[in-house]
Amino acid sequence: MSVTTTGPDPEDLTARARIRDAAMQHFAEHGFERATIRGIAETAGVSSGLVRHHFGSKQALREACDAYLTKMIRRLNDEVRSGYALDRSNPVATANTAMGPYQRYLARALAEGSAEVVFDEMVELSEQWLADADARRPDVPDVDRKVRATIGTAMALAIAVLRKHVSRGMGVDLSTPEGDLLLARALIDLYSHPMLSLEEAAEARAALDRLQPERTTTERGAPQKTLRQHEEHHHD
Amino acid sequence: MSVTTTGPDPEDLTARARIRDAAMQHFAEHGFERATIRGIAETAGVSSGLVRHHFGSKQALREACDAYLTKMIRRLNDEVRSGYALDRSNPVATANTAMGPYQRYLARALAEGSAEVVFDEMVELSEQWLADADARRPDVPDVDRKVRATIGTAMALAIAVLRKHVSRGMGVDLSTPEGDLLLARALIDLYSHPMLSLEEAAEARAALDRLQPERTTTERGAPQKTLRQHEEHHHD
DNA sequence: ACACCGGCTACACACGTGTGTAGCCTCCTA
C-alpha cells in the first residue's frame, strides 16, 4: 500500500509523474487558484509548456491529480473489502494514513469542492465499518447508515482540512510526532465518550419531532436576518 | 432570546457595510482568490474604487470581514458566559446556528486558513461546555480539555466546511429543511453513540504507548494507530 | 538513411485583476 509516495524514485520518475506530484504539492500548499503552472513546472524541473503538453489545461491537471488520488483510495478500498483489513479502528483514519503525503492535497481539494470520488469512497469505507458497528449495537439507528457514514467521514476529515487551526488550538503542530500522538489520544478519548447521553439524545429527538411540521427555511446569505430564533435546532 | 445578538445593525445602509456584506457573499461563494473586487463592488452597487477607498486592499477587506465575524462570535460567547445559555447541547452547534447566513463565509475562511479568532472563540465555547461534561464523567480524561475542545470544534465545523460533499453523501441538500432535519437526527445519533468501546479505547491507548518510544515512521504491521499522518515530502 | 512522432523548450499574446491617480459632487462648518 503505501505506494511510491515520496522516497523510492526521486528523479527517475517520468516527467509526467513529476509534474503531477509537483502539482499536488503546489495545490496543497497554495490552493488551486494561487498555484501557478510555471511554479509547478519549476518544481518538476520542466518547462511550463510541458505541463500543458501532458495535461491540456490547469483544470485538467487538477483532475489528473484527483484521479490519481482516486486510484489510490480505490485500491485501498478494495484491499479492505477483500478482508485485508489491517486494523478495525476508524476506517477514515486508515484511509488518511494511507493517503500519507497527499493528505494535504486531499484536504485542500475537498475544501475547494473537488475530489468528490475520494470522499465518496471514504464514505463507503466508513459504511462498511459502520455495518459491523451497527451489528454490535443494542438500539437501532434512526438514520440511514450512509448518512451517518458521510457525516462521520466529514468529521474525520475535519482535522486534516482545518489542520492549521487544530494545530494552533492544540498548541502543537500536527505534523510533528508529538502532535500526531496527542491527536491520536484525543481522538480515542472523544470517540469512546458520547457527547450526548441516551436520555439527552432522546430528548433532542423529541424536540425535533415537535417542530418538524413547521420549519422555517433557513439559509441564504442575506445579511440582515442574522439569528434564527427557534431555540432548539442547532447543530451543523 | 438574543435576537439582537447580531442584529440588523444600526446603519446597514452605509456603503461600507454593503461592501463588506457583498464581500462576504463573494468570498463565500467563490473563495478569496477567485472573488474580484469589481464583482464585489457591483453586488454592493458601488464603484470598484470605493472598495479600495474604504478598505485599503483586498486582503484588508478580507480581514474586515473576519473582524466582523469575530465581533459576532465574541458577543455570542459573552452571552453564553454570562449564564445566558439557551441550551446545553453542543456549543459549537449553537455558534454555528447563530452564525446563520455567514456560515458559508466562515467555512470558506476557515478552510483557507483565516478567521483564526472565530475558530479560537468557538474552541473556548466548546471548552466551557466540556467543563460541565467532564464533571459528569466517571473516568478522567487523559487529554487536556482544550485539545479535546479544539478537535470537537473542528469536527463540528466539518459539516459546514465540507457541506457540498456532505450534501452529496447524504443525498439531500443541507440547505433545505429536509437536509437540515436529517443532519440533526444523524448528529444526535452519532453524538450519543461512541464509535469506540471503552475496551477498544483502552487497547488503542495501550497500542499507542507501546509504540510511543519508537520512531515516527509508520509501521504497516504495527497494531492500529488510530489516526496518523506521517508527513513529509520536501517542502516548507 | 530517412521520415516521423512524441517529449520538450522558448517565446509571445490576450486578458483579468489589483492597485494607483485625478477629479467630481455633496454635505458640513466657520
Add this chain to the structure above:
DNA sequence: TAGGAGGCTACACACGTGTGTAGCCGGTGT
C-alpha cells in the same frame, strides 16, 4: 458664501498568468 473634507467615480497602468504557436532534439521503425 467660501472652503474643505470625505464619499464616490472614471480611467489608466503594471503585472502575473493561462494559453497558444513554432520549433528543436532524440529515439524508433521501415
